[in-house]
Amino acid sequence: RKLTKKRGNDALRLPPGPWQLPVIGSLHHLLLRGTLAHRAMAGIARRLDGAPLIYLRLGEIPVVVASSRDAAREFLKTRDANFANRPWSSTVRTMMVDGQGLLFARYGALWRQMRKITILELLSARRVQSFRHVREEEVSRLVDAVAAAAAAPGEAAMNVSERVAVLITDSVMRVMIGDRFERREEFLEGLDEAIKITSGFNLSDLFPSSRLARLVGGTARRAAANHRKNFELMDYAIKQHEQRRAAVAAAAADGTEEEEDLVDVLLRVQKEGGLEVPLTMGIIKAVILDLFGAGSETSANTIQWAMSELMRNPRVMHKAQAELRDNLCGKPTVTEDDLADLKYLKLIIRETLRLHPSVPLLLPRECQESCKVMGYDIPKGTTVFVNVWAISRDHKYWDDAEIFKPERFESVAVDFKGTDFEFTPFGAGRRICPGMTFAQASMDLALAALLYHFDWKLPAGLLPGELNMEEVMGITVRRKHDLYLRPVVRVPPQDAP
Numbered sequence: 001r002k003l004t005k006k007r008g009n010d011a012l013r014l015p016p017g018p019w020q021l022p023v024i025g026s027l028h029h030l031l032l033r034g035t036l037a038h039r040a041m042a043g044i045a046r047r048l049d050g051a052p053l054i055y056l057r058l059g060e061i062p063v064v065v066a067s068s069r070d071a072a073r074e075f076l077k078t079r080d081a082n083f084a085n086r087p088w089s090s091t092v093r094t095m096m097v098d099g100q101g102l103l104f105a106r107y108g109a110l111w112r113q114m115r116k117i118t119i120l121e122l123l124s125a126r127r128v129q130s131f132r133h134v135r136e137e138e139v140s141r142l143v144d145a146v147a148a149a150a151a152a153p154g155e156a157a158m159n160v161s162e163r164v165a166v167l168i169t170d171s172v173m174r175v176m177i178g179d180r181f182e183r184r185e186e187f188l189e190g191l192d193e194a195i196k197i198t199s200g201f202n203l204s205d206l207f208p209s210s211r212l213a214r215l216v217g218g219t220a221r222r223a224a225a226n227h228r229k230n231f232e233l234m235d236y237a238i239k240q241h242e243q244r245r246a247a248v249a250a251a252a253a254d255g256t257e258e259e260e261d262l263v264d265v266l267l268r269v270q271k272e273g274g275l276e277v278p279l280t281m282g283i284i285k286a287v288i289l290d291l292f293g294a295g296s297e298t299s300a301n302t303i304q305w306a307m308s309e310l311m312r313n314p315r316v317m318h319k320a321q322a323e324l325r326d327n328l329c330g331k332p333t334v335t336e337d338d339l340a341d342l343k344y345l346k347l348i349i350r351e352t353l354r355l356h357p358s359v360p361l362l363l364p365r366e367c368q369e370s371c372k373v374m375g376y377d378i379p380k381g382t383t384v385f386v387n388v389w390a391i392s393r394d395h396k397y398w399d400d401a402e403i404f405k406p407e408r409f410e411s412v413a414v415d416f417k418g419t420d421f422e423f424t425p426f427g428a429g430r431r432i433c434p435g436m437t438f439a440q441a442s443m444d445l446a447l448a449a450l451l452y453h454f455d456w457k458l459p460a461g462l463l464p465g466e467l468n469m470e471e472v473m474g475i476t477v478r479r480k481h482d483l484y485l486r487p488v489v490r491v492p493p494q495d496a497p
């Protein structure tokens with residue numbers, strides 16, 4: 001039980017792990033208990049006397065999971081360069097462009113270049129600021145939809161999850177592809193399918209050497225079809241952009257930078273040239289799809305979890321609403337200028353990310369060269385997960401770890417910026433999420449508007465402690481059941497009927 005040794009690895013001191021079966025290795029520990037992977041992995045570490053590192057074999061894939069602050073620091077800071085690669089599963093490979101990696105994929109010249117463009121051009125603080133009007137307009141549509149639901153006769157609850165998802169996908173789509181994308185529904189269906197394909201365990205990824213697994217799983221076929229469809233849609237979007245650019249140039253009007261969406265930015269960078277790796281259309285499409293996938297579900301889920309925790313904790317809800325209503329003094333709309341003074345609201349988002357990190361194991365890293373971590377051997381090619389979910393609920397680092405208490409961050413200077421390894425919902429180091437500022441801007445404004453204009457009631461008969469908080473795993477962890485609540489208007493929005 002203590003040391004898991006594989007034939008040929010006898011000289012290695014691998015981290016402890018649970019017993020394994022032939023062929024499937026440790027998979028049954030994750031699949032049979034009916035719990036999600038991050039919870040199952042936390043349970044295994046606990047049963048191994050709180051082991052900071054555990055070793056699993058998932059099919060043919062050797063996996064190490066970090067479950068303590070110090071172990072997280074080792075992978076994300078001390079040895080960050082050696083773990084900056086992402087494993088390249090066969091599913092991801094099928095969805096790649098012209099043999100090029102996706103933005104998330106391999107650590108190399110292309111990744112470095114695209115990461116730089118992402119940070120300096122696509123998701124910089126200045127660029128995020130330039131999309132302020134998109135966020136404010138979309139949040140105002142959200143508020144109108146909620147006000148309409150509140151005005152509906154009867155006591156029916158509205159589907160808050162669905163409406164928040166619409167807010168985020170529409171905002172992200174406008175930012176990335178612009179207002180003109182009429183094939184919205186097809187695009188969303190394609191992304192939904194991509195999420196289904198890449199989430200969870202699939203046979204061909206666990207048994208990369210097996211043709212049978214590839215055939216039985218059928219994922220490769222689905223992935224290839226999905227890839228073709230998504231790329232065709234991106235082609236369409238890019239053509240629209242090019243036509244518009246040509247029309248603008250012909251009219252000799254100069255498009256100001258504020259009007260650029262992210263496809264425009266990428267086409268401009270492509271035209272400027274001078275890059276180490278030329279920016280092909282394939283790469284542009286892959287980047288947009290990546291950013292969309294990374295940016296929508298994560299933020300939407302966090303807002304839903306925040307609303308859920310607030311419903312379970314009426315004291316926190318009242319305090320947040322009092323802060324908003326005292327600060328805004330009856331203003332008809334919340335704008336981004338108002339956010340700076342909303343300190344408690346920001347702590348609520350922080351506490352939500354602590355208890356509900358939407359990427360609970362971070363995205364997988366791969367060990368490039370064999371090395372020793374905390375006295376254990378980590379062989380080259382091992383996939384590494386950091387169990388952020390377990391670490392940010394660990395009693396060693398957090399008082400009342402399971403309780404939703406935003407005030408905890410008033411007395412400890414712990415933040416999610418990637419320097420406090422007990423709390424890294426956005427990761428840390430070279431691979432830290434580049435969308436943090438983007439995400440924060442959309443989440444803060446949406447939550448502020450929902451709490452400022454409305455009071456919220458649980459469906460009839462449900463007590464706060466009874467709200468279902470079960471999780472389900474896609475690429476991110478989301479609510480298993482949509483959140484239904486009844487809104488009551490407290491501060492009527494600008495154009496209220």
Ligand code: HEM
Pocket residue numbers: 103104105115123290291294295296298299302357358359362363364425426427428430431432433434435436438439
């Ligand atoms: C609450 C919202 C979000 C959370 C919790 C989140 C979390 C994460 C995490 C944990 C990673 C992996 C970090 C690692 O491996 O160390 C990641 C990567 C990434 N995120 Fe986010 N994210 C969020 C929003 C966004 C948004 C809004 C965007 C873009 C608009 C975005 C774009 C990306 C990209 C491109 C990567 C891959 C970076 C790389 O591999 O170099 N994320 N995110």
